[in-house]
Amino acid sequence: MNVKEIREKSNEELLKDIDSLKEELFNLRFQQATGQLENPSRMKDIKKTIARIKTIITERTLSDAK
Template sequence: MLAKEIREKSNDELLKDIDTLKEELFNLRFQQATGALENSARMKDIKKTIARIKTVMGERARAAE
């Protein structure tokens, strides 16, 4: 997900996205532990997307002050 796409969403939508991504990341970690993970690069992508979302939410919070 690009930063432009993230900025177009509301905070509620972003919070839902974070929850979904964290759940997916948990499942990928579980797959990695059992040796069933095929695409380990997906974990890195999810972590970066979560960071992008949190960055945009932080920018919005600072702008609101």
């Protein structure tokens, strides 16, 4: 998910996306612990996407506060 797609969504949709991404990250960590993880770079991508979403939510709240 790129920044343009993230900015088009509402805050409620973004919070749902964060929840689903965190669940997927949990499952990937579990697979890594059991030695079944096939694509370790997916974990990195998910973490970065979560950070992007949180950054945009923070930007929106700060711009609304002004």
